Amino acid sequence: MLDRAMAAISGTGHRVVNGVWRFGFACRFFLAVLLHSGISFRRFSLTIKEIYFSGVLSLIIILVSGLFVGLVLGLQGYETLQKYGSESALGTLVALSLVRELGPVMSALLFASRAGSAITAEIGLMKATEQISAMEMMAVDPIARVVAPRFWAGVISMPLLAAMFSAIGVFGGYLVGVVMIGVDEGQFWSQMQSAVDFRLDVMNGVIKSCVFGVAVTAIALFEGYDAPPTAEGVSHATTRTVVTSSLAVLALDFLLTAFMFRGI
Amino acid sequence: MPSENLVEISDLNFTYDVRPVLQGINMQIPRGKVVAIMGLSGCGKTTLLRLIGGQLKPSQGAVKVAGQSVHELNREDLYNMRRRMGMLFQFGALFTDMSVFDNVAFQMREHTDLPESLIRDLVLLKLEAVGLRGAHDLMPNSLSGGMARRVALARAIALDPMLMMYDEPFAGLDTISLGVIGNLIRHLNNALGATSIVVTHDVQESMKIVDYIYFMSGGQIIAQGSPDELRALDSGFVHQFVHGEIDGPMPFHYPGTKYAEDLALETAHA
Numbered sequence: 411m412l413d414r415a416m417a418a419i420s421g422t423g424h425r426v427v428n429g430v431w432r433f434g435f436a437c438r439f440f441l442a443v444l445l446h447s448g449i450s451f452r453r454f455s456l457t458i459k460e461i462y463f464s465g466v467l468s469l470i471i472i473l474v475s476g477l478f479v480g481l482v483l484g485l486q487g488y489e490t491l492q493k494y495g496s497e498s499a500l501g502t503l504v505a506l507s508l509v510r511e512l513g514p515v516m517s518a519l520l521f522a523s524r525a526g527s528a529i530t531a532e533i534g535l536m537k538a539t540e541q542i543s544a545m546e547m548m549a550v551d552p553i554a555r556v557v558a559p560r561f562w563a564g565v566i567s568m569p570l571l572a573a574m575f576s577a578i579g580v581f582g583g584y585l586v587g588v589v590m591i592g593v594d595e596g597q598f599w600s601q602m603q604s605a606v607d608f609r610l611d612v613m614n615g616v617i618k619s620c621v622f623g624v625a626v627t628a629i630a631l632f633e634g635y636d637a638p639p640t641a642e643g644v645s646h647a648t649t650r651t652v653v654t655s656s657l658a659v660l661a662l663d664f665l666l667t668a669f670m671f672r673g674i
Numbered sequence: 675m676p677s678e679n680l681v682e683i684s685d686l687n688f689t690y691d692v693r694p695v696l697q698g699i700n701m702q703i704p705r706g707k708v709v710a711i712m713g714l715s716g717c718g719k720t721t722l723l724r725l726i727g728g729q730l731k732p733s734q735g736a737v738k739v740a741g742q743s744v745h746e747l748n749r750e751d752l753y754n755m756r757r758r759m760g761m762l763f764q765f766g767a768l769f770t771d772m773s774v775f776d777n778v779a780f781q782m783r784e785h786t787d788l789p790e791s792l793i794r795d796l797v798l799l800k801l802e803a804v805g806l807r808g809a810h811d812l813m814p815n816s817l818s819g820g821m822a823r824r825v826a827l828a829r830a831i832a833l834d835p836m837l838m839m840y841d842e843p844f845a846g847l848d849t850i851s852l853g854v855i856g857n858l859i860r861h862l863n864n865a866l867g868a869t870s871i872v873v874t875h876d877v878q879e880s881m882k883i884v885d886y887i888y889f890m891s892g893g894q895i896i897a898q899g900s901p902d903e904l905r906a907l908d909s910g911f912v913h914q915f916v917h918g919e920i921d922g923p924m925p926f927h928y929p930g931t932k933y934a935e936d937l938a939l940e941t942a943h944a
Contacts, residue, residue: 540767547727549753550784611903 416541420673431457436632439553439601443561456559464525464560464627465567469574471520476575479516480582484508487583488591501602504583505576508604509615513576515663520621522655526630529560530651533596533634534644542635555634561627566578569616575613592631614670615633626655651666679706680837681726688704688721688893695721696893699735707801708863708870709846713916715797719873723839727761728752739837757785760830760868766822766840768814772799774808774825776829781832782873800828803865804858820851827858833865838868844876852876856883877916881905891913 439665450457487503536542536556545552580602606612630651637647682702688696696718711719725737726731727746737744739755742926746757758874768777778797782788786916788796801807806823814822823843830838843855860883863870881887881901889897889904889912897904897912914921930936 472715539765539770540763541769543729544761544763544767544769546729547756548781548784549756551753555784656849 423566430518432636435636438453439632439635440628442553443558444550447482447558449554450558450562456555457562460560460563464521464529464563464621465571468521468524468567468571471524472517472571473578475516475520476513476578477582478573480508480579480584481586482582483512483579484583484586484591485593487571488587488593494584498597498663498668499601500579500587500593501600502605504587505602505606505612508576508579509611511663511667513579513617514572514619514622515659516573517572518568518619518626518659519656521564521571521623522626522630522659523652524650524653525564525567526626527648529564529627529630530634530637530648531644533557533560533631534637534639534647537635538639538641539642556657557631561631563624564627564630565620568626569619571631572615572619572622610671614666617670618663618666621666622659625658625662629655629658654655676738678704680740681871681899682736682738683722683726684736684738686722686725688718688725688730688872689732689733690721691926692897696725696732699893699895701888703871703897704869704886705869705898706863707885708860709871710874710884711890712875712877712887713821714875717890717909718893719890720841721891723761723841723871723873726837727756727759727839732876743812745807757781757833758836759839760833760835760837761839762841762843762847764824765934766814766826767821768817770814770818773810774806774814774817774889777814778810778829780829785833789938790867791839796832799827800832801825803831804828804853806843820847820854823847823851823855824858826888827855827862829864833917834866834868836865838863840872840874842874843872844874844879852879856880859883866898877918922937 445517483504484500487500487507488497491499491503492495496594533542533556542552545555577597584598588598589596633647633654637643679702683699683701686696686699686701687694699722711722713719721730725732726739726744728747731745740758742751742755744752744755767782768774772780775797778800779793782793782796786793786795798807798810801810804827806821806828808823809821809825814825817825826842838859840859843851843859849853856879859870859872862868872880872884881904884901884936886900887898887904888895892913897907897910904912905916907916913919
């Protein structure tokens with residue numbers, strides 16, 4: 411009995427120490443990425459290539475999801491607003507929901523699932539097949555050459571994807587509200603224009619998506635770089651990327667919303 | 675005047691966590707020679723190679739390459755040193771998102787300001803040396819194991835290194851590729867005026883091409899000599915290893931309880 415208790419305490423302590431050690435390693439890794447980011451801008455073609463892989467190739471899933479979210483928002487919004495005779499505010503509801511929350515959050519979650527998992531798997535497999543070691547032995551820093559361009563590509567792609575998600579979502583809301591249900595088109599757009607503030611709503615949404623871009627890409631890169639060089643290790647790292655970055659996005663969203671819109 | 679030995683390892687110990695991997699290694703690799711480090715899997719050969727390349731730091735002792743203590747170099751000096759080293763990894767480690775041409779051109783583009791036209795000529799020269807000039811447009815996933823190894827070799831010699839390191843260059847190759855890689859190691863070493871370290875457990879192929887052999891077991895050097903001297907040994911671990919005998923100082927059976935005990939035969943008869 412005592413042995414089991416001791417083993418449990420020892421196991422817990424071991425996990426805590428490992429967690430702290432891993433967190434420290436992650437911070438050092440992130441710092442190294444920032445310090446070695448020069449090449450990502452000096453040789454911007456490296457970053458452009460990664461923007462294509464993580465940003466452009468995520469466009470389809472972002473646009474399709476954004477359209478459906480906009481369609482659903484239009485339907486649900488109309489159902490609720492018509493009870494109070496405020497159908498004309500449908501445009502405002504759709505736009506604010508998308509620009510403030512759904513655009514940055516949903517696109518970050520989709521980005522984590524599509525691009526984040528791909529980044530982790532790619533870096534993990536590069537490590538497992540000794541490509542990272544080979545690069546080091548060729549006197550080329552893999553943090554600067556492989557990791558940093560992917561990081562900045564993610565950070566640049568994320569707000570662009572979120573903007574496209576919101577734009578197509580607003581179009582979805584327009585299709586349902588104006589084209590299908592018959593809400594007045596002039597009121598739909600004019601109320602939206604007067605209610606959505608560029609600095610308070612749009613810019614805060616952009617800031618959110620930039621922060622999510624940093625979080626998701628940094629987590630994906632770290633998990634890949636830290637993955638044990640085995641099939642199982644890469645598979646676990648990929649799963650961890652999606653789970654950790656999704657939770658990070660949701661938690662950061664709460665914090666950012668609290669600061670931005672409630673002024674805590 | 676440069677030292678006669680390009681690599682000098684003295685009293686080298688390396689411990690992974692608490693497990694000793696290398697103990698008291700002393701080794702000299704003379705300039706211009708091809709030296710093999712042999713031993714069973716897990717005896718510390720690849721670790722030794724990583725210590726020479728500066729990817730690991732010794733727990734004790736020193737590794738000197740061209741007179742410089744590798745683990746005492748700062749990052750910039752270590753990278754400068756590595757530019758004069760080439761390493762062939764066990765399965766090539768080619769960059770899978772680049773063509774054969776781009777793989778070989780990688781170091782030239784990263785470390786030199788050569789014009790693209792000159793890089794093209796140099797890459798084709800290196801590929802010609804390993805017999806794969808015609809494959810320069812292929813992607814790594816279109817190559818056989820032997821071809822990938824040859825492309826990796828062309829990439830490793832891209833900047834004409836002074837020291838070439840080969841990590842299990844013969845692993846998983848057919849007999850023809852085995853001979854091709856063996857010949858390339860020897861001929862490229864002579865042509866480049868380089869020094870080569872071959873970590874392998876392929877006795878027959880490596881004995882044909884190397885000048886000197888270190889035998890390792892349990893993280894220590896247990897024998898050394900020319901291929902002929904080691905072939906002449908008629909007993910012990912080296913004899914068993916060189917002649918591929920199943921049983922000997924390295925037993926076939928993993929240590930355990932008596933077989934009869936495991937089958938509960940002795941209890942049944944009692």
